[in-house]
Amino acid sequence: MRRLTLAFCGCGSRARTYASIAAEMPEHYQLVAAADPVTDRLDVVRKLGEKSCAHFRSFDSAEAMFAAGKLADVVVIATQDAQHRAHAIRAMELGCDLLLEKPIAHRLDDTLAVQAAAQKLGRRVVVCHVLRYTPFYNQVAEIIRQGEIGDIVSANFIEGVQPWHQAHSFVRGHWSVEAKSSPMLLAKSCHDLDLLAWLINRPCLSVSSYGALTQFTAAKAPAGAPARCTDGCPAAKDCLYDAHRYALPEGRRWLAMVYDRAKIADDAEIFTWLKTSPWGRCAYRCDNDVVDHQVVALKFTGDVTATFTMTAFDEGRQLEIFGTRGILRGGAFVKKHLDCDLVVTPHGHEAAPRKITVKAPTAGYAGHGGGDYGLMQTLHRDLTCADPKAMHTSLDTSLQSHLMAFAAEKSRREGRAVSLDS
Ligand SMILES: NC(=O)c1ccc[n+]([C@@H]2O[C@H](COP(=O)([O-])OP(=O)(O)OC[C@H]3O[C@@H](n4cnc5c(N)ncnc54)[C@H](O)[C@@H]3O)[C@@H](O)[C@H]2O)c1
Structure with a gap:
């Protein structure tokens, strides 16, 4: 069986999920490179990769990684929506197939541009519609x-x-x-x-x-609610969205997706972080x-x-x-x-x-009802089968x-x- 090498474009929440699943499938995947400007996130993927790849390469941006040429069979595009078009097309131009986080791109013309590039370059692209694999x-x-x-x-x-x-x-x-x-x-x-x-x-x-x-919306804000929950809101006790809930066990699960220290921080550290973070804002007074x-x-x-x-x-x-x-x-x-x-x-x-x-x-129900794991299992077959028409999607x-x-x-x-x- 051919082992596929993987490079991670972005090492955020989604990328780390795929990286840890891939690291448990050494017969299918080898993690060889990753890029992210946030060192702590990059380090999580690097440590997983170094278990099976002595020459694992780290970069502080996708752009720097792509400048190094083709490093892997497959690039996992897990940056934010508005970055997908540029990162996906660049990786395909280098000759890589893609595991592409949804959405393909955030605008219609960008989405069609990714499709046109894949067609022209003859690349295989699996989009992370994880529920298909549950x-x-x-x-x-x-x-x-x-x-x-x-x-x-x-x-x-x-x-x-x-x-x-x-x-x-x-x-x-x-x-x-x-x-x-x-x-x-x-x-x-x-x-x-x-x-x-x-x-x-x-x-x-x-x-x-x-x-x-x-x-x-601001029109639904409780009377006297300030711009941030941490500014002392009179409605905090009854508010479903009081940001102090991020310090509770269920809140920390969500916080971990956006604050790398969520699992080790004490309550005081979380409350300080909320004073300036977007997640400390009153849910009725955001720019949404x-x-x-x-x-x-x-x-x-x-x-x-x-x-x-x-x-x-x-x-x-x-x-x-x-x-x-x-x-x-x-x-x-x-x-x-x-x-x-x-x-x-x-x-x-x-x-x-x-x-x-x-x-x-x-593998249990964790990760989109088993879909994250199912996707990584199917990805290998989809990217190695002789006929692209045989791909699951x-x-x-x-x-x-x-x-x-x-x-x-x-x-x-x-x-x-x-x-x-x-
Ligand atoms: N399949 C699903 O069900 C599912 C679920 C949630 C999110 N998503 C999608 O996955 C993607 C990633 O979401 P996430 O929650 O992991 O976001 P995230 O913010 O946790 O991760 C994005 C990462 O990209 C990094 N980054 C920013 N600029 C970069 C650059 N130039 N080069 C390299 N890295 C760069 C950021 O530092 C961050 O670590 C989004 O497109 C999102 O819509 C999909």
């Missing part, structure tokens, strides 16, 4: 493939981002201002649109969408402009239809797929209230609903979800249905 969604795909619910006529997907997650990532965090990152649907829900396109297995023709930012709820109606070929809701005010994903022979339901609500993962309800009166518990992934397939997201955003802004052709 046992849960593979079981959904299998039930559909076996014909248990017949032909899909329509579907309804919901993604509950969860209020704290919304505030952390899309109000205070990296993806809160569209001009600096991506539209909400692309940043958070390109996974869901990718799953819809994959499971329905038809081209999407047209979308229409509504959505807005209504909760995380991405939506906190959005609905999308989608039309596929064959008049198959789907709806998708993204909301800050639910937690977890839900799916309902309506077929000619039955309905498949699953997700967070089913898990909580029916004590299983999926339920198939056949049409007609004779057959009883079938409850399905998905076999737990070997491809850049062209991933592009579909992005076109659906861009079209939905255009529809939301312009108040009209948008065809994907346009």
Whole structure:
């Protein structure tokens, strides 16, 4: 089996996840290089790499790494959304295949430029739509493939981002201002649109969408709330978003994604850090402009239809797929209230609903329900198989979800249905 060498472009939260999984698969991967201006992050990947690569190379920027020429078979592009286009194209020009974090790029023209470059240069690109690699969604795909619910006529997907997650990532965090990152649907829900396109297995023709930012605005701020939670807020006790919660065990899990010392810092250090960090700001007084709820109606070929809701005010994903022979339901609500993962309800009166518990992934549910691990397992096969058509997924397939997201955003802004052709 050919071992693939990996170079990491960015060593943030996502890159470190992939690096630690890859380091546990020495028969598949060797980590040979990494770049990040933040030394502590670079060091995490370097230490993992040096276990199996004596000549591991570190750089303080992706640009410096690329200037050194082709260092690896595969470059993991895990910098921020607005950097993907430049970093992805440069790595492909050097002759590398890519593991590319979603989104492919943060604008439509940049996304198409990455696709055009991959095509021209003949490079393979796997986009990190990690949910495709989870046992849960593979079981959904299998039930559909076996014909248990017949032909899909329509579907309804919901993604509950969860209020704290919304505030952390899309109000205070990296993806809160569209001009600096991506539209909400692309940043958070390109996974869901990718799953819809994959499971329905038809081209999407047209979308229409509504959505807005209504909760995380100055108009909803509690009376007397200052600009920062650390300035002494009269509403702190009852506020879901009080930044002091970052010092609690669950808060620290989130903090670790943005503050490298989160696990070792004492409460006093965290409170001092919050005084100047974006994550210490009042969740009602930030510069955020991405939506906190959005609905999308989608039309596929064959008049198959789907709806998708993204909301800050639910937690977890839900799916309902309506077929000619039955309905498949699953997700967070089913898990909580029916004590299983999926339920198939056949049409007609004779057959009883079938409850399905998905076999737990070997590596556990950590990391997107097992998807991070599943992706790294599949990546090796996808990048070494003789025929690119045999890949589990491809850049062209991933592009579909992005076109659906861009079209939905255009529809939301312009108040009209948008065809994907346009
Ligand atoms: N697949 C998923 O489910 C998923 C989940 C979260 C984030 N993401 C995506 O993954 C990407 C990374 O997100 P993250 O949460 O790891 O962000 P992050 O901010 O933790 O990591 C980005 C890293 O890039 C580094 N960097 C900045 N400029 C650089 C340069 N010129 N050269 C090299 N490194 C540079 C930063 O210092 C940082 O360490 C984003 O595009 C994000 O949208 C995907």
